[in-house]
Amino acid sequence: MTHARQHLIQVVAHRGASEDAPEHTLAAYKKAVEDGADALECDVRLTADGHLVCVHDRRVNRTSNGRGAVSALELAELAALDFGSWKNREQGPYAEDPDWEEGPAPEDTSVLTLERLLELVAENNASGRRLQLAIETKHPTRWAGQVEERLLHLLKRFGLDAPSPEEPSPVRVMSFSARSLQRVRAASPTLPTVYLMQFVSPRHRDGRLPQGVRIAGPSMRIIRSHPGYVDKLKRAGHQVHVWTVNEPQDVELCARLGVDAIITNRPKQVLSQLGRD
Numbered sequence: 531m532t533h534a535r536q537h538l539i540q541v542v543a544h545r546g547a548s549e550d551a552p553e554h555t556l557a558a559y560k561k562a563v564e565d566g567a568d569a570l571e572c573d574v575r576l577t578a579d580g581h582l583v584c585v586h587d588r589r590v591n592r593t594s595n596g597r598g599a600v601s602a603l604e605l606a607e608l609a610a611l612d613f614g615s616w617k618n619r620e621q622g623p624y625a626e627d628p629d630w631e632e633g634p635a636p637e638d639t640s641v642l643t644l645e646r647l648l649e650l651v652a653e654n655n656a657s658g659r660r661l662q663l664a665i666e667t668k669h670p671t672r673w674a675g676q677v678e679e680r681l682l683h684l685l686k687r688f689g690l691d692a693p694s695p696e697e698p699s700p701v702r703v704m705s706f707s708a709r710s711l712q713r714v715r716a717a718s719p720t721l722p723t724v725y726l727m728q729f730v731s732p733r734h735r736d737g738r739l740p741q742g743v744r745i746a747g748p749s750m751r752i753i754r755s756h757p758g759y760v761d762k763l764k765r766a767g768h769q770v771h772v773w774t775v776n777e778p779q780d781v782e783l784c785a786r787l788g789v790d791a792i793i794t795n796r797p798k799q800v801l802s803q804l805g806r807d
């Protein structure tokens with residue numbers, strides 16, 4: 531592969547370095563930072579007592595030793611669960627990456643709050659890193675604005691809710707819900723937003739996105755079946771962030787098409803393929 535355009539591609543660790551470590555745990559995000567990822571991706575959900583936690587599924591059953599919906603559990607109940615062992619059990623020892631034989635520290639595999647993840651980003655950026663964070667609001671329509679409200683409140687505490695050209699944001703908000711992004715922009719017009727797409731609906735076929743959204747987040751499946759869509763989006767003035775790009779041939783295609791960000795479970799391998807190891 532030639533590397534002519536590749537230095538421009540941001541490598542985003544999807545749910546952390548989630549191939550090597552249990553997704554959405556501090557261990558997975560620390561591993562992604564260690565691997566050299568440019569950005570981290572996380573999904574956020576509200577707990578019963580109003581905390582934003584990083585969990586993908588509606589229920590905790592798949593990724594912890596507990597059961598039940600995140601929305602029905604309080605943070606203290608979630609904190610008592612183990613979000614690490616399932617991966618080892620289902621996918622074998624943490625040996626995908628031979629440089630990471632020790633696996634995750636037990637204290638890094640409990641439920642991760644968005645607050646703690648923002649601290650991790652701030653700690654790294656305070657020591658000279660330029661780490662970014664892409665936060666996805668999950669099923670925000672169920673909560674009538676509470677997810678976004680809580681998110682913006684938290685971002686404000688970290689001084690990240692009102693970026694400017696002089697002080698660009700390390701944070702962007704992503705969603706499959708145009709309504710969720712609209713709520714974010716209404717409260718914080720300069721915060722970058724990403725419209726995620728699982729398929730291309732007729733109203734977005736020409737490359738247009740919901741009002742005010744600057745970044746498109748098409749699935750890799752879209753890109754494979756409609757490679758010309760990247761160009762349409764770019765001509766319409768949008769950045770293109772593709773998920774979830776794990777296979778070398780998909781990385782190659784994304785690089786060839788000139789996408790702006792690759793969201794992957796394997797940041798280390800993708801960085802290496804792009805000649806950045």
Ligand code: G3P
Binds near residue numbers: 573726773
């Ligand atoms: O980065 C976007 C991607 O994460 C959307 O899909 O199901 O992994 O949240 P999902």
Ligand code: CA
Binds near residue numbers: 571572666
């Ligand atoms: Ca996600």
